[in-house]
Amino acid sequence: MLQVSQIIAEKERFIEGLKKRKFPNAEATLAKAIELDEMRKSSQQSLDANLAEANAIAKEIGALMKQGQHAEADKIKIRTAELKAQSKDLAEKKEEVEKELQTLLYTIPNIPHISVPFGASEEDNEVVKLVGEMPVLPESALPHWELIKQYDIIDFDLGIKITGAGFPVFKGKGARLQRALVNFFLDEATAAGFGEVQPPILVNEASGIATGQLPDKEGQMYFVNNDNLYLIPTAEVPITNLYRDVILNEDQLPVKHAGFTPCFRREAGSWGAHVRGLNRLHQFDKVEIVQICKPEDSYKALDGMCNHVAGLLEKLGLHYRILRLCGVDIGFTSALTYDFEVFSGAQKKWLEVSSVSNFETYQANRLKLRYKDSDKKTQLLHTLNGSALALPRIIAAILENNQDEHGIRIPEVLIPYTGFDRI
RNA sequence: AGAGGAGUGGCAGAGUGGUCGAAUGCGGCGGUCUUGAAAACCGUUGUACUGAAAGGUACCGGGGGUUCGAAUCCCUCCUCCUCUGCCA
Numbered sequence: 484m485l486q487v488s489q490i491i492a493e494k495e496r497f498i499e500g501l502k503k504r505k506f507p508n509a510e511a512t513l514a515k516a517i518e519l520d521e522m523r524k525s526s527q528q529s530l531d532a533n534l535a536e537a538n539a540i541a542k543e544i545g546a547l548m549k550q551g552q553h554a555e556a557d558k559i560k561i562r563t564a565e566l567k568a569q570s571k572d573l574a575e576k577k578e579e580v581e582k583e584l585q586t587l588l589y590t591i592p593n594i595p596h597i598s599v600p601f602g603a604s605e606e607d608n609e610v611v612k613l614v615g616e617m618p619v620l621p622e623s624a625l626p627h628w629e630l631i632k633q634y635d636i637i638d639f640d641l642g643i644k645i646t647g648a649g650f651p652v653f654k655g656k657g658a659r660l661q662r663a664l665v666n667f668f669l670d671e672a673t674a675a676g677f678g679e680v681q682p683p684i685l686v687n688e689a690s691g692i693a694t695g696q697l698p699d700k701e702g703q704m705y706f707v708n709n710d711n712l713y714l715i716p717t718a719e720v721p722i723t724n725l726y727r728d729v730i731l732n733e734d735q736l737p738v739k740h741a742g743f744t745p746c747f748r749r750e751a752g753s754w755g756a757h758v759r760g761l762n763r764l765h766q767f768d769k770v771e772i773v774q775i776c777k778p779e780d781s782y783k784a785l786d787g788m789c790n791h792v793a794g795l796l797e798k799l800g801l802h803y804r805i806l807r808l809c810g811v812d813i814g815f816t817s818a819l820t821y822d823f824e825v826f827s828g829a830q831k832k833w834l835e836v837s838s839v840s841n842f843e844t845y846q847a848n849r850l851k852l853r854y855k856d857s858d859k860k861t862q863l864l865h866t867l868n869g870s871a872l873a874l875p876r877i878i879a880a881i882l883e884n885n886q887d888e889h890g891i892r893i894p895e896v897l898i899p900y901t902g903f904d905r906i
Numbered sequence: 907a908g909a910g911g912a913g914u915g916g917c918a919g920a921g922u923g924g925u926c927g928a929a930u931g932c933g934g935c936g937g938u939c940u941u942g943a944a945a946a947c948c949g950u951u952g953u954a955c956u957g958a959a960a961g962g963u964a965c966c967g968g969g970g971g972u973u974c975g976a977a978u979c980c981c982u983c984c985u986c987c988u989c990u991g992c993c994a
Contacts, residue, residue, distance in 0.1 A: 527956065531963040538963090541975040545924035548974095556974080563974045730953090861953090 484588050484695075484848045486863075487520040500594035503601055503810030512591060519584040526580055530573040537566045589698055593845040595810050596782075596819035602809025608822070609809065614793070615802035618828035618884040626829045627879040628760030630886060631657065634906050637761070637878075649750070649765035656906045660881075660893070661768060663900030664874055665743050668770035668795065672741035672871055675791050677772050680742045682721030685712040690724040693850045695816035695842075705747050714747035718771035719868045723846060726775060730861055731854040737776035737784060741871065744769065761875035762834065768874040774867045775852065778844070781865035782819075785841045788869045789821050792837045795872055798896045801880055802826040804833065818843045825876065829883040834876040839869030882906075 490497055490513050501509035540563050547556040600609050631637040636657025642650040653661050673679055691697035691713050696704060705714040715721055722742050731738070746769050772791065776784045789805065796803045808820045817840040824833035844863040847853070853861045885892040891906040898904050 524956070527963080531956070534964085535962055537974080541973095542924075544974050548924080560974050567974085 484845065485516075485591055485594070486844070486848055487516055487584075487588075489844075490516055497594050501591070503595050503599060504592055504813070505811050506592065512587070516584065516587055516591070519580060519587060522580045523577070523584055526573060526577040530570065530577050533566055533570045533573055537563055537570065540566070592815045593818050593842065595813060596841070598807065599813060599819055600807065600809045602811055605809075605812045607809040608806040608812055610804055611807050611821070612793075612805040614797065614804070615800075617802060617826060620828045620884070620886070624829045624883065624886060626760065627827070627882040630882045630891065631760070634891070636660070636906060639760075647765070649763070651761070651764065656901075656903065657878075659901055659903075660878060660897070660906070661874055663897050664872075664877060665768060665770060666900050667897055668871055669741060669743055671791070671795060671798075672770060672772055675739075675772075677739045677741035677774075680722060680725070680740050682718060682725070682742055682744065684715050684721070684744050684747075685710075686715055686720050686724065687712060690720055690727070693727050694720050694723050694846055695849065696720060699815055702751055703749055705749060715744060716748050717746050717868075717870075718742045718744040718769065719773060722771065722773045723775075723850065723866055723868065726852045727850045729850075729852055731775075731852075731864070733777075733854055733856060736854060736864070737774055737780065739775075740773045742771055742773075744771070746873075761879040762830075764875055770871050772869050772871045775847075775864050776867070777854065777856075778863075778865050781841050781843065781867060784865075785819065785821075785839065785867055788839050788867060788871075792823055792839060792869060792871050796823065796825060796836075799877070799881065799894045801877070801884065803836075814838075814840060816840075816842050816845050818845065823872075825880040827876070827880045827883050829886070830879075834880060836876045836880075837870040837872050840867060842866045842868075 485497070494513060497513060498509045501512075506512075540559055544556045544559060544563075547553075547559075600607060602608065625633070628639075634656070636654055638652045638654055639648075641652040642648075645652075669679060685707065688697060688711065691704070696713075696716060700716075704716055706712070707714070721744070722740050725740070726738065745766055747766050748764075750763060750765060772788060774784050774788060793803075793805070803823055803825045806822045806824065808814075808817075808822055813820050820838055820840040822835050823837035823839070824835050826832075827834050843865050846866045847863040850866070852864050852866065854864050855861055881894065882891055885894070889905065893901050893904050893906070
């Protein structure tokens with residue numbers, strides 16, 4: 484969530500930024516936020532003045548009672564009745580304005596970083612890096628949804644029976660390959676200084692709001708009605724919320740965490756012929772990296788996280804590219820996002836396997852995540868996160884790209900984890 | 907899940923209707939003393955909104971209520987502890 488003080492200080496840049504996102508009525512929306520904030524202040528001031536008078540009278544009554552002057556006390560009580568009624572009105576008005584302001588601020592996305600390109604669609608995402616070679620596969624190469632049947636390693640039909648579409652069952656070497664990747668990713672993250680955590684995979688409403696999934700993407704999360712809990716769409720939610728309502732000391736920064744969790748996404752309305760097999764699931768596994776740092780360090784941190792993800796893909800021998808997302812494709816809460824896509828040889832298409840973002844203070848403002856700087860002033864921190872990595876599409880790419888007449892070759896770095904070199 | 911108890915500042919812990927944003931101790935910070943350190947002593951030490959400032963307002967688990975006035979009384983929710991039950 485943007486801060487009104489920021490909006491006032493950098494109005495021109497914010498308007499430009501919102502236009503990059505094709506956000507409608509940028510000027511009017513920001514002006515409205517500033518106006519509502521003014522109203523908030525003035526109604527707060529009237530209410531405070533009212534309460535101050537009531538407090539003064541209450542003290543006076545207390546003093547009179549002590550001296551036994553009950554008649555005198557009763558006399559001033561008349562005024563307090565008026566004040567009480569007024570305070571109630573003023574408080575209601577204040578709450579109304581505050582709520583209206585908050586509702587408005589919830590609708591305003593983060594301001595894109597200066598380097599975010601303008602664009603009309605995902606076609607305009609900027610390719611900033613291309614690494615490796617296109618896999619050369621024989622004509623007979625099969626897409627992963629055929630391979631998994633042939634080798635009996637992932638079973639969609641079984642998942643449909645016990646749960647529903649989009650919940651595959653990993654079997655035998657498929658299950659082992661997935662576990663190998665998880666362990667490999669976690670070991671790499673640990674080596675890079677990301678402290679491992681295992682958070683809950685159900686979260687409450689406050690957590691969903693703080694990282695920005697709520698109220699914006701309510702329908703995308705599974706919800707457990709009986710207990711008012713949401714299944715996480717990404718480990719970003721619980722891990723970042725570890726630091727909700729926290730004031731860190733400068734020497735605790737940066738905070739770096741990695742966590743492995745299943746992720747759950749309803750993906751309502753986003754299904755079609757182009758999302759076969761492992762390309763899109765309701766439940767999938769992912770190792771997430773999260774970083775919290777001082778504002779001046781966050782873009783260096785973003786680069787560091789990108790290098791980490793790039794390193795993983797290189798070790799797995801995958802052909803990949805990095806995209807800088809354009810204004811219309813970048814996520815609601817993000818200021819700058821790099822997507823990583825691997826080439827899936829048999830499908831002949833790029834699959835997104837990671838998204839690394841800097842949220843600047845957008846999440847921190849909702850989280851109330853701050854630190855005391857060298858002047859002992861508390862100020863908002865920057866939050867970042869990225870997938871390192873999402874499993875199913877990596878598996879799809881490995882299966883497709885590494886297939887030959889003898890089966891599927893396991894990447895060298897994974898063999899110590901799988902215990903076999905071929906499926 | 908049932909019965910009982912409890913939630914107060916970084917921590918411990920007092921406070922059962924007014925002078926309480928809250929005693930006291932510990933911790934933190936600054937200082938005196940010291941070659942230095944420790945001890946001792948003195949001072950200081952929550953967050954947010956608002957205001958140029960002085961100040962004002964709110965916050966004693968969350969929300970609501972009673973009262974001129976609530977940390978204190980009432981309702982409700984949450985969390986923790988003890989006992990009983992159940993369970994990986």
